[in-house]
Amino acid sequence: MATIKEVARKAGVSVGTVSNVLRGSTTVSQTIRERVDRVIQSLDYHPNHAARSLKTSQTHLLGMVISDITNPFFPQLVRGAEDAAIQKNYLLIASNTDDQLEREKRALAVLRARRVDGIFLVVAPNGGDTEHLKKLLASQIPVVCLDRVPEGLAVDSVTTDGVQGSEMCVRHLLSMGHRKIGVIVGNLQLQTARDRLRGYENALKEQKIAIDPGLIFAGDFRRESGYLLTKQLLLGNRKPTAVFVCNGMMALGALRAIQELDLRCPEDIAVAVFDEVPANGSFRPEITCVVQPAYQMGYQGVELLLSRMSKGAGKKPVQIVLPSELRIGDSTRRRPLRSGK
Amino acid sequence: MATIKEVARKAGVSVGTVSNVLRGSTTVSQTIRERVDRVIQSLDYHPNHAARSLKTSQTHLLGMVISDITNPFFPQLVRGAEDAAIQKNYLLIASNTDDQLEREKRALAVLRARRVDGIFLVVAPNGGDTEHLKKLLASQIPVVCLDRVPEGLAVDSVTTDGVQGSEMCVRHLLSMGHRKIGVIVGNLQLQTARDRLRGYENALKEQKIAIDPGLIFAGDFRRESGYLLTKQLLLGNRKPTAVFVCNGMMALGALRAIQELDLRCPEDIAVAVFDEVPANGSFRPEITCVVQPAYQMGYQGVELLLSRMSKGAGKKPVQIVLPSELRIGDSTRRRPLRSGK
DNA sequence: GAAGCGTCGTGAACCGATTCATATCAGTGG
């Protein structure tokens, strides 16, 4: 592939001038600029990124560390980030951690070694082990946390308000006449999981309903755990009339569990979910859910990261909280008044 | 961040020696090696990739051009590729084209300009315009096509056998007693779409059933088109007893259409799908579908690409075809014998 | 016509690695 030297030679100018043309410097005359541009076209010349990076110490690469691209929430996030990044001439490198701390550490180390210009991070549960995150934040490289924020660290973030979203959702269940509402929540080491649980509790308290710990089941945001916990919940002695599931993947497990127990939704058990449910709208019943603006989260994450990159590390962290939306389906229809059994 | 020079100075050796230690050269004595390693640790030194790339003209970056990460087939593909790539010390850059030719061209140009070491490509429908692909293949950089192969180009690929998978699936419908089977296929500019249609036709021919063009509807592999075409199919005058949908996203649209028309599946209309259906198993009925080894496709793609990179461009293209698996659900139960109406 | 001032271009230093011809040195054999 052609180099800047060849371009310079063919255009009869110095490499410095070619570089100036490339960078759009104003100190190049129209004549020369056109001449150089023509040569660039004719040679199909593309500047070597490595050389440029070496000199400028910018890679125009952004890293994105997520838990699992296979969970439908993340493709949207990634897509939003990618669309925004590409517009600004950045490329995105995504890595999956499966919510394992070790893999998070490794992924971050790799991205750092590559000198990416910035990192998006969806933190894994860490049980208080945040050393590597502190180091990361101390290391110059701009970081924006998406979806989840790690405890007690000052870092830019874009998230949705899990407390408010859950409140909205559980209030809806209450308004439909439900009083015994089970909840399948994620790993409580995660802020997001705790927020969603808090929203549930808040909504109940508003109605002076006591919180029954026997109705609360904590899993890990994966399909399998939704399945197992929902079975436990429904086979237990609490007999809830509704279940609030805290993410889409667990909802799939929950729905399967309900089916296997030969219960009908919503007649026997109502279901409401925080997070979009895959394939929702293509099967019965349509599930009531809180939809998060995942695409936007990714998109705005890029804007935040870039502004941080230009503003420098000095300023206070910016925390953007996006609203979510309650989408009411048939899975939470009004409960017949004849209560009891 | 530390440079090789600082490491050399602190260890009291030359940069060449440090480089030799890094690259694991055998001409370094044990003593020196250990001394250098200690300094590397203490400085938390990581070689600068840009500098290395500049010299070696390898980026250890792989590009992946797919249609849309938001379609659940692709996350699996990407995940497989990423898992394989990371093991070999490569990083993956994915870009989405939404099946638009212009965006494919742009994405490929960007990746080329970045000098990625290799490219995975899921081609977009191109209506015969393959100039950019020919140029790409001529340009040295190794390419592996995944899932779909472009017409008449000699290129390495990893795909599934769409003909055979569809045959299997449609034979199953036939064995369940269906004779009038509608088909919702993708953009027929794509080899994959044509293969799946061919499989359908083959299966019918085996049973000496005439192909009725009025039962064939071609869309674009997206949810919306599955919805619209299924409505057309079911509201038309052909009255099929089953529908064969050629990918998962269109299947979601099809299922929605069936619901809106207040038809029951499988009683009124059986459904079978080529491709996994999102959320399948969590709702009724469980959909009969042909599952493609998407993860494996990505994984093996990396192996093929790397072997191509080391073998050089000379050899003949390798075409790996992976088997798919028919997973029988309740959406295709046996048709009651009393035929007619 | 000398001095001064913009406007454009030039070219060398530099970024941080890799690589290879060359230097150093201990040991060996004649």
Place this chain on the structure above:
DNA sequence: CCACTGATATGAATCGGTTCACGACGCTTC
């Protein structure tokens, strides 16, 4: 004691850009 060998270590050239001090040149101005 010298030549030679093998094992190690060195350092300069190189990759392809960016950047900036400086030079060349044409125009004013007095």
